[in-house]
Amino acid sequence: MAYKGFPQDLDVAWYLRKSREDLEAEERARREGRVDIDTLSKHRKRLLEISRQNCWTVVDIFEEVVSGELIDERPEVIKLLENVEARKYDGVVCVEIDRLGRGDSADQGIIQRAFRDSETLILTPDKAYDMNDDLDEEMVEFKSFFARREGRGISRRMQNGRVDSVNEGYYIGTYEPFGYYRDRNVGLKLLIDEKSADIVRKIFEWYAESGIGTSTIAERLNHMGIPCPSNTLRIRNNKPINPSRVWQANSILQILRNEVYVGKIQWRKTKTMRRRMENGRYKKIKSIDRPRDQWIEKKGLHEPIITNELFKRTQEILESRSNRELVKDRQFKNSLASIVICKKCGQKMQRRPYANQLPHLKCPTKGCMRSSQIAYVEEKVIEALREWYNSYKVQHGLIDQQLKKTKKRTSFATSILKELEEEIAATVQQKENLHKFLERGTYDDDTYLARNKVLSEQHKDLLSKKDAILKEVQQEAQYETTQQNVIPLVRHVLDVYNETEDLKEKNKLLKSVIHKIVYSKRDDAKDREFEIDLYPISRSTRI
Template sequence: MNQKTISSDARVAVYIRRSRDEDGIGIEELLKNHRQRLQVFMNEKGFEGVEWFEEVASGGSIDGRPEFKRLLSNVQAGHYDAVAVIHEDRLTRGDEEDRGKIKNIFKATGTLLLTVDNRIIDYNNPTDLLTSGFTGLMSEYEKAQILRRFRDGKITAVQNGTPHSGTTAYGYTWDKNTKTAEVVQHEADVLRMMVDWYLKDGLSAGQIALKLNDLKIPSKRGGFWHSEVVSTMLQNDFYTGVVYYRKYKTEVDFVNDVVKYTSKLNDDPETVIKARGNHTPLITDYEHAEIIKRIEELRKYKSKDRRVRKNTYRLSGLIYCPHCGLCQGLMRRKGMANRTHVRKCLKKSTRRTPECDDTRGIREDYVFEAVKMRLQQYRDTLFAPTEPSDDNAAMNSLSRMIKAHEAAIEKARKHFDKIKEMFMNDIIDMDEMKEEKQRHSDIIKRNEAELTKLRMNKDFHDEERKEQQRKLWSSDDVERVFNNELSDSEMNDVLRLLIVRIVYQFNDEGGVDIEITYR
């Protein structure tokens, strides 16, 4: 085969790689553009039976490009006469070792490299090899310069109080004009509600996620809330008004010959840059410290040990000291008809008060029977019929408004597929597509903001809570609790769904006052 010619019946492979969306039109769209250019090139040359390789990956290492590794293996096996790419650096950009490995395989098999600007590169040709080497060095220099400018830009941004990368935290939106994170008020209100639930009401991250989902408040990505997301948000000190550079580091590992990137907290504080951000804080330093303190206290206990103690008795994890607010333990006393006993407050904590020493233990069955009676009364109230009122009319109006906003969001989302289809059929151009997508995105954002405000309305919140409670309290398991048809462990599982906490205190008449907080 001639060095600078290639016949139309040659065996050809095509490799397409994109590492980032430089033009803001989406990786898939960029891949499609490259695919079209290379298809035109293939048609012009008359190549048939072409094998295509496509991937989205950085060009820094062969190990991070699984499709390219597969292509290189085929080249080494002599499957192709030539490989076509948009530009030579799509194939050989990387360190000197990788570039040398690629060139040696192409050289040993006599495989040519074709580019869409009609270059035919033969690595057995000294001139082509020299030109390619110079191109590779320039590509490596360009890559190093890009990385340096990218790194310097991030450091400068952080020092100026600007978050340098990543998705903007819930409660904020990125303003490209002011170059800062601006508060999204309806999301900020939700965050404040989460902080209050966690610190004041003592709810767990999982319980907060359930409440948000019950209220149909969407997460940052428009989906459901999960305990891990809530926990991560509450711990995020970006909400206290700080920004970082190198707070996290990326570790590279290879699993089954596939590169895997893992982000971990940087354990070298000297390399971390921290600065006061120019965004508005949504959580105070004191609140953040209290959140971290509570999470650290929970981490002191191994999950296995917590599970063992969680529901041994009917009221495990439900009875709290009225003074320090910490959970009181239960124990089974031998020699007293094997009865379960609620222990006095014995917790050693900075929250402990002198009044904790005056608390008294009590038989668990006394508390349980009183609680069961109160639960039955609460259930009767929950299901009691209500008279029509102006409040009911207001709730109906609120529900209609919510449905209207939900319908508007659904309609706008359906338009995205239509916009893409119109662009693919050349009915609209790229600028028109971007304009339409932005317009419908704005419609969705406006309606989601109004929807969140309506769902945070106290009347709606209360009605939604009552509806969820009615579903929960009408279950067969609740009836089985009243009829003592469950084991202690099963009963505890059901009671935890109904009750947040139980507090008891002995009064001056020698009786016991019991206060129950329901979910």
């Protein structure tokens, strides 16, 4: 097919996304035993053809496999729009306008504004749309309006279908609860996986009958080598397990509270709220619980794993141990909050109170790093900060030498920048030659795309190196100014820190000059025998 009326020699990105209709068609084909429907593959061929005919260089390819309506539900389109706003492309190629989004009018405005302000074209097999052209903008708005209308109709049909499935006792969640599986060739009925169901029974018995806590249960399962729920799914789907995924107390709690184990199917338990970000985009905030009378709750077609009596006893114990109630007028009790991190696992250290001794700073990862009294850690932090301040008086005389070194490094970096710019120009020329090789038959379509991707990655890498060197030159040039701005702040912290008893104010003072504190302690060390590394707010190196 010959494409006429399109601009030539553009740098473009492809955006491919499956719509709800595509997902439904693929599901029907799968049930009919057909494997000839692959929406993205068909779309990819169409975009390759139009790109080849018009000598467009494919800089990036974004493939969205989710069918969310709003921008915040589609990570690939978020990346695409960020690049569009950065003027990375001359145009974005997609099979239809509505593939970019069928969200509400606010989302459509975000998409259209991004393309209009960056002067980036929207390229489809039928037409090139320039959002700075009044007629093109009206046409995009017209098509988007009907696409949204159609999308809402499809969404209503799908939601009604889900509700009907729940009312019939089917489980329609994305992933089966641990202890169950589904045979999708049969339907959405949950079937018991006896091996993992035995683990579920053990979890309830340990908690409700043996009095074992959730953290200890998680630790026991990990010690027994039992795969966690996510790794169980990966094993079932013939995928390699993720060694970093293990049982956690929270995953035990989710199982203990899940009423699916007593034969219930529940739907619409939560509602996702959204708020508008500063850049005008929607952002999800955590789901809020709906009142129980708004749930859809039915008896499932599946067999229960846990008896009603055991589940009820478990909920009573959970309720008695619950600490969900908000504590009014909660006091700030940790001057080192959110600053100290564990050297071994990278988690932020937390305050742990004790009945018979002073509070400790403890790693939240069980068995990871030995704790120390907060008072000892705080004392050592101030001591280290004071030593650094005093040493600066000696270092101050070396500033001139530092500046001389900076000038030498800047000169060296300039020569490297020149070499990088030459390499960048060479990769641009190589990308331009790709189209010639494709037209001559030297490259087939797959080779063209593969080579284009390699060259694009090389180009990105060179640009990244260039940006890094420019950033380093800028940092070195500002070295003296940065140091002289930090020193008065450190002096101020040291002067007033011990004069206040407000722990929140102390925490604020430390955060004004310290980016993070890395804590480490040997297993055989005594309480005061620990090490800390301070990283100032202005630089990434230790002090």
